[in-house]
Amino acid sequence: MSLAAPDTSPAETTRPILRERGQREVFCGLTSIVWLHRKIQDAFFLVVGSRTCAHLIQSAAGVMVFAEPRFATAIMEERDLAGLADANDELDRIVTQLLARRPDIKLLFLVGSCPSEVIKLDLHKAAERLSAAHFPRTRVLNYSGSGIETTFTQGEDACLAALAAAAPRDDANNLLIVGALPDVVEDQFARLFAEIGIARTDFFPARRADALPPIGPSTRFLLAQPFLTDTTRALEARGAKRIRAPFPFGAEGATAWFQAAADAWSIPEMEFRRAIAPHRARAKRALESHRQALEGRSIFFFPDSQLEPSLARFLSQELGMRPIEVGTPYLNQTLLAEELAQLPADCVLSEGQDVELQLDRCRAAKPDIAVCGLGLANPLEAEGITTKWAIELVFSPIHGFDQAGDLAGLFSRPLRRRAALKV
Amino acid sequence: MQLSVWTYEGPPHVGAMRIATGMRGVHLVLHAPQGDTYADLLFTMIERRNARPPVTFTTFQARDLGGDTAQLFSDAVRDAYARFQPEALLVCASCTGELIQDNPSGLAHALGLPAPVIALDLPSYQKKENWGAAETFYQLVRAFAPKTDAPRTPKPPGARFSCNILGPTALGFRHRDDVAEVCKILAALDIDVNVVAPLGASPADLARLPDADCSIVLYPEIAETAARYLERTHGQKIIRTMPIGQQATADFIAELAALAGIDPANRSFGDARLPWWSRSVDSNYLTGKRVFIFGDGGHAIAAARIARDELGFEVVGLGSYSRELARDVRACAEALGLTALITDDYLEVEAAIADLQPELVLGTQMERHIAKRLGIACAVISAPAHVQDYPARYAPQMGFEGANVIFDTWVHPLVMGLEEHLLAMFRDDFEFHDGAGPSHLAATPAPQPVPAAAPAAGDIAWSADAEKELSKIPFFVRGKARRNTERFAVERGLSVIHIETLYDAKSHFAR
Numbered sequence: 001m002s003l004a005a006p007d008t009s010p011a012e013t014t015r016p017i018l019r020e021r022g023q024r025e026v027f028c029g030l031t032s033i034v035w036l037h038r039k040i041q042d043a044f045f046l047v048v049g050s051r052t053c054a055h056l057i058q059s060a061a062g063v064m065v066f067a068e069p070r071f072a073t074a075i076m077e078e079r080d081l082a083g084l085a086d087a088n089d090e091l092d093r094i095v096t097q098l099l100a101r102r103p104d105i106k107l108l109f110l111v112g113s114c115p116s117e118v119i120k121l122d123l124h125k126a127a128e129r130l131s132a133a134h135f136p137r138t139r140v141l142n143y144s145g146s147g148i149e150t151t152f153t154q155g156e157d158a159c160l161a162a163l164a165a166a167a168p169r170d171d172a173n174n175l176l177i178v179g180a181l182p183d184v185v186e187d188q189f190a191r192l193f194a195e196i197g198i199a200r201t202d203f204f205p206a207r208r209a210d211a212l213p214p215i216g217p218s219t220r221f222l223l224a225q226p227f228l229t230d231t232t233r234a235l236e237a238r239g240a241k242r243i244r245a246p247f248p249f250g251a252e253g254a255t256a257w258f259q260a261a262a263d264a265w266s267i268p269e270m271e272f273r274r275a276i277a278p279h280r281a282r283a284k285r286a287l288e289s290h291r292q293a294l295e296g297r298s299i300f301f302f303p304d305s306q307l308e309p310s311l312a313r314f315l316s317q318e319l320g321m322r323p324i325e326v327g328t329p330y331l332n333q334t335l336l337a338e339e340l341a342q343l344p345a346d347c348v349l350s351e352g353q354d355v356e357l358q359l360d361r362c363r364a365a366k367p368d369i370a371v372c373g374l375g376l377a378n379p380l381e382a383e384g385i386t387t388k389w390a391i392e393l394v395f396s397p398i399h400g401f402d403q404a405g406d407l408a409g410l411f412s413r414p415l416r417r418r419a420a421l422k423v
Numbered sequence: 424m425q426l427s428v429w430t431y432e433g434p435p436h437v438g439a440m441r442i443a444t445g446m447r448g449v450h451l452v453l454h455a456p457q458g459d460t461y462a463d464l465l466f467t468m469i470e471r472r473n474a475r476p477p478v479t480f481t482t483f484q485a486r487d488l489g490g491d492t493a494q495l496f497s498d499a500v501r502d503a504y505a506r507f508q509p510e511a512l513l514v515c516a517s518c519t520g521e522l523i524q525d526n527p528s529g530l531a532h533a534l535g536l537p538a539p540v541i542a543l544d545l546p547s548y549q550k551k552e553n554w555g556a557a558e559t560f561y562q563l564v565r566a567f568a569p570k571t572d573a574p575r576t577p578k579p580p581g582a583r584f585s586c587n588i589l590g591p592t593a594l595g596f597r598h599r600d601d602v603a604e605v606c607k608i609l610a611a612l613d614i615d616v617n618v619v620a621p622l623g624a625s626p627a628d629l630a631r632l633p634d635a636d637c638s639i640v641l642y643p644e645i646a647e648t649a650a651r652y653l654e655r656t657h658g659q660k661i662i663r664t665m666p667i668g669q670q671a672t673a674d675f676i677a678e679l680a681a682l683a684g685i686d687p688a689n690r691s692f693g694d695a696r697l698p699w700w701s702r703s704v705d706s707n708y709l710t711g712k713r714v715f716i717f718g719d720g721g722h723a724i725a726a727a728r729i730a731r732d733e734l735g736f737e738v739v740g741l742g743s744y745s746r747e748l749a750r751d752v753r754a755c756a757e758a759l760g761l762t763a764l765i766t767d768d769y770l771e772v773e774a775a776i777a778d779l780q781p782e783l784v785l786g787t788q789m790e791r792h793i794a795k796r797l798g799i800a801c802a803v804i805s806a807p808a809h810v811q812d813y814p815a816r817y818a819p820q821m822g823f824e825g826a827n828v829i830f831d832t833w834v835h836p837l838v839m840g841l842e843e844h845l846l847a848m849f850r851d852d853f854e855f856h857d858g859a860g861p862s863h864l865a866a867t868p869a870p871q872p873v874p875a876a877a878p879a880a881g882d883i884a885w886s887a888d889a890e891k892e893l894s895k896i897p898f899f900v901r902g903k904a905r906r907n908t909e910r911f912a913v914e915r916g917l918s919v920i921h922i923e924t925l926y927d928a929k930s931h932f933a934r
Contacts, residue, residue, distance in 0.1 A: 023499070024482045028458025050518035050547060055433040056461045059469075074424045078548045081522075090424040097426060101770075114456040114519035118488070147458025148485040148519070184895045191922075282926060286933035356506060375463030375475065382473035402926050405933035
């Protein structure tokens, strides 16, 4: 992954960044299928990979709970690799079988994996071929969610970058909110943007594949998620303009985020304040009840979703927590410029991972709470370190004013629990 | 290519992880891309292990592929040895690691580490998890209990008969409790347990395997290869009866006692309650209930016998995803007048269940999905299982206590006997009707429209949009949200609840 196209945003952070290479205890991009397939209700995700890929998706995040998933894996076998079977013929057969079983599918993603990338199976060409065969009933797109190219949320980034190509190019002068959000948050945001006075707000991805919003030169977009590097590039390539903002976590983050859109639409300051004030007050009040549990507490982030710098900003700025180390799998300094500028000077910012060395640092720092992946959480708890599973931060509504208290609660609950338990 | 919605088994290197994680003193280095570390959470989350699996992943990325992934692997092995100081190192490649052909075996041996290195060849595109576990265990046993030409030291006269218990692993379905239960049986027979492996064993323990008189294969999918090796090289007889169910446990005891030359009479093997629970009149209604059974080979075969002979069910379908045990499962099905379903295709199993419309499904987590979709009662009898099937309580499947546990577990999902009658008598009763789930399972959703909630205290009305907003709140907290919002509105003298009221209340009660 590379940085977005050159931008005239604030200069790169002057803060030192600890970059390590060793074992990376992170998910690959395929994992984001778990929420994407729930978000886009008529899309299906077909991973072209190995049994490991299939096993990953069903194991990650305990998703064995879905009885009716809209994802599957085309598992490559010995004969596919040995060239005995033409992989493309096999893929066509499987897609036909799948679409016959699920005629409700309007959009099919062929998702590349480590093995499909290593053997250089051209899924872009396959998607074009299959789209030609099945369009207009079903559109077929492709992206890579492989671990050699993507980490966890970068899977959503790659998916949305591919999806952008399918959006209509109409000139709509719309505000585009980019990044998969829970439906309840989307609805709140739509109401608030209307109150602020922005005539047309669209969301990307849309809930249905046949309702994609227009993306063109008069589109201005606001990222709702910080991990959308490639999507940003794809939208900018269509002429859409990014509105710079921090991310809408907490009362301050959300205020600045909405303000950035209001400014882009030249909404008078008074009008903006009038619309936002009750929401902001509500968020502040909700946060207040968590302050006592969190203020002055130290926190250590292992890399997971790229949300880490934004969350660290929220927790330190709005709740008085002390971030010790903020790890992220990949640091996009352009998209995160506004957040990085507000991080306390004394916290370590780290990119990439050597999990053993990072665990050593975490044990030495004895944080009040460590934010980490599912593979590390119980082992750290057993060592006496309170943890917050990072994946809940991706699976819960945490954006915006009315979720600010819930977001704080995700961090205060493990601390309250530890204090409550006498066993 | 094979279209797979759910997979019953993981790739073979996950089998290797189950062996390494179950053991003490070994460390596995996997040449695998970034993301394959997901497998750690199988152990730390699903099984709630309190330590990371002893596994290091190289987690190579695209940029490494242009460079030197072999060096990356060598460094990972060297660092892992330095940090963890294992008694033995296992090395292998995952599916993508296999494609880049770096030769983990040669690289690891070239490091000249002061510990034995066992290289595993696990063909990811041909084999699966259980095969990988069996192969890993076999390679370890072969390495630490090699064939010797030295004659076996004769046992001193009066020495007790001893055996090895082979097969339990990390992430096994009830392996922890099965081992405890089988050990109790052996103690009751005055038979010594020489080594339990791989679960809890170290490489040094594996070196003691030849000391035992026989092998007990608890789980054939995992232990058969190693047990055959020990039979071949060390002359150890194999006990293959899985003591799952009342009769199988009795058979197991008889077989073992005969081999050891011990009289099993007048010994206590625990309280066998299944026979009476099954004979008591309350169980009458279980007679002829149609059950569908699917799981790994060993558990599926054991379940079929219990279902027919010990609970009085009618087995209408039997199958397994274990190709290694296909022959045994087929024979068992044939004896029941059935044709076995041997497949690892979830969709095929789903079609079979939908077609047979059983009253109870005994399967894996995957059949639980199918049963949920079809509205059929289900109990889990085999891996793969989810977190709720790794219980805190003692819940073996083996031995007489295991049979007690099985009776309870299989009967629990069913509607109770008398309740069945009520359902039949009052088709449109508000409580006992067609769509109602078993009354003791509150979580079973009734497919009836949920009646409107009781009117709120006072004269409070919900606006349509607020009601709609409320419906977006997850059902398990929706009731609380409704109550809190109404209380909030009453306290403020509001007569109508709007969306804003809902969120004002949410923020008011936030804690």
